[in-house]
Amino acid sequence: MKKSTQINGLPIISIADGNQIGKVKSLVINPEKGTVDFLTIEHEDFQVSVKAIPFKKVVGIGEYAVTVDSENAVIDLNEIPIANQLVNKKIKIINTKVMTRKGELVGEVIEFFVDQDSGIILGMQLKVTDKEVALASDSVVTFGKDIIIVKEDASLNFLDSVEDLDRKENVEDELTDVLSTETGYKEEKEIKALKEKQIELLNGKRVMKDILDKDGKIIFHEGTVLTSELIEKAQAEGPSLVVELSMNVEVV
Structure with a gap:
């Protein structure tokens, strides 16, 4: 987390050649997204047009400098209408x-x-x-x-x-991770239960015709009596094969 004033005025350094491209002049706010989309550049050679770096091109923001991969990260805002519109909105936040x-x-x-x-x-x-x-x-x-x-x-x-702003963000990230993990765990349990049910229903039944795998090779010959190991083999081939197998079995 950085203060806006910690970013403003920082030198912008190109990692490729170690040159200073300029200094951060301002942070361009996207009010709809609530983000900083561009950093405008202060440089004595950039007098005619407004030059900037898209925030997504920033490699890092340290205590002493903002770093980018190379000078190719610099764009002319006058050539990008959307970026120019954001600059002209003049959203400054501080003192508002x-x-x-x-x-x-x-x-x-x-x-x-x-x-x-x-x-x-x-x-x-x-x-x-x-x-x-x-x-x-x-x-x-x-x-x-x-x-x-x-x-x-x-x-x-x-x-x-x-500092609680940063802690709040970290807590929300951790909560998202936990929910994602719980969702994945729930889905895993449901899939496991489904496979166990398939084994229960098919175990001991006889295959009524040759069943082919996705390459066209016979995976189960007509007359094969299914075991739990064979059903797991079918499950490994995918749901469509299990469905076909289920439609072509009979009780022994």
Whole structure:
């Protein structure tokens, strides 16, 4: 997680030749996605057009520099209409008022925080009356040029420390991993149960015709009495073969 002010002004270094391409001039915000999509470049040779680096081309954002593979990562924003539109929207976030959808003033942004790997805006630091709080981006409805609109219950989701933004992201990632693992485990159990049921139904039955594998070779000859080992062999060939086998057996 990086502060926007930790990124602004950093030298941009090409890994290929070790040259400094320029410095980060500004972060170009995509208000619909809630991401930093481009880093504009400050360089004495870039006076006529606006040069930038797509965030996805950034290799790393360190304490001392932003690194890219080569100068080929640099683009001319005037040649990319969508990128140019984002620049012209002038979404700056810092020093922007924060208001709920019902028009209640919440506070003012004094800093925002970016995931240095994805460019996702994780949240903001707000000045609220006489204190400073953090607010995660999942409470944001709209990143506007003049006003940032948040959900009505945003104040209930204030965090005491900006470090909690990073912890919140890590917890959500871990939860996603756990849910994915549980889903995979459930699917694995269901498949195992299905295969056991197939073995139970087919075991001991006689094959009524030659059954071919996907290469056209006979895998079960007519008259074969199925065992659990043979049924597992059929299952390894795929569901379609098991279906065909099921339709061409008889009780011994």
